[in-house]
Amino acid sequence: MQPPPAKADPAVNVLYGAAQPILGARILLKDPELLREGLVPAVWLAAFCAVCALVSPADGPIWAGRFKTFYRTFAVLAPVPSIVFAKHYARMAALVRWKLGFGACGPREYPLFTSLRRAIQQAIVIAIGLLPLAAIWHFIPFFGKIISQVVVGAWTVHWVVVDAFDDARVLLPGETVKSAEATDQRARSPWFVRMFLRAADRIPVRRVAGLLRRFRGDDRDAPRGAG
Template sequence: MTAPTEAPPALASTAWLAPGPLPARRGLALLAWGLAQPLIGLRVVVREPALLRAAARPVLLFAGFCVLVAFIAEDDAAGRLEVFLTTLVTLAPAPVILFGKTYRRLAAAARVPLGLSPRTAEMPRLWTAIGDAARQAVLLAIGLVPVWLAFELVQAFWPDAADGFVWIAWAVGGFWALHWIVVEALDNGHTVDPAAAKETALVPVDPWFVRLWQFPLLRRCSGLLRRLSRPWRRELELVARYPELALGLGLGVAAMIAVPFVALVFRPAAVVAAVHVLGRVEQAAAPPQ
């Protein structure tokens, strides 16, 4: 009788990159699980030809447009490269809006390869996507106002501490930006279950950043933040329920989309990662059969 063979080391080393349920433990286990999701999304996109074709379309179209602009604007290679990079950086946010429907279809197509039940794509209108992008920009700006005010006060009353406070300001600003990277990624991963009953309205629970502004002199700002953040109530509720998961997912996605063109290449992986996170969270919250 022969002894059972062990799994090849290559398979064992990549087992953590396979789609799977939420870890039973919170804390570092959930943080690591969230951090691995963009790599899982990338692996699924690369291994599935249909997903890879859908992911390549926005990259080729946007890169082709930037190349066309460069060839029209300049005659020499150095000038064309400069125009290409300038166009790429300037229009970096545009693909998220222009190719929104492509990413939504990708999210629906990724569910079965991720081991989830099939669903259809959630298709917001173009003007809705533009409005959401504007809302997020305003939310980011308003959220940084307290940091700017605190820095001005420190600089006015404790100038010796201003240099040290700059690092705190950068950390707070980075955390705020990371928060919305997670929210946007999760928003792109939503799909529609045609067999399910119509989704009931969520109880209007204020996000944590709205509660921070509920002081007598700042309540108008808290009301504005509440209205602006209403489209992402589902995502904000998930972030509040699983902060370790959100932090890990945010760090992983941010590492992939930090550079403009690299962000375009790896954004499909972030979308697929969000689909997997949402699907596994729904499974964990479902009552046992």
């Protein structure tokens, strides 16, 4: 495992980020304990989706209908494990860090309400990004709908992975959740968070600007003189 490239161009950062799930999968496949822990949320979700498929299959041939119901339910509920199993992911992250030789640490665990609030914020961000993608097939004949579905699926999976990474945070020796959060706030924000802040700086309505800042966890006051 290597740290992210320092001061790399955006293309390199994208490739580095895209490679992390692959590297993570290799580690899981080599370690039965980690593989078992990693599969727990997915297995519970798949079991629930299987029950839904058996109870209420979609229209069409019975097995095709069950597959459709299973797939749709799985897609809709894909973000749920990152909420319900947030503490599980945090404990797993601490275990992985120890197994990789980065030293002892503790899981950064949050209350269920905090995980739920973050999931709602994530859903809003996903929806904002999906609006133009979901509508594109109306303007492209023949393959527009297929392209739209592929892009929407990729965008959704991307955010499921991002949210799982967000849950998998640890506390270093001597850290508390509060001090770790303060350290996170001092780090450079990702591009979509900077987008929200830039929008907030340009909105003359103080309440709307403040809402955007609170949405990404920034408690600064709105620009002075805002109405």
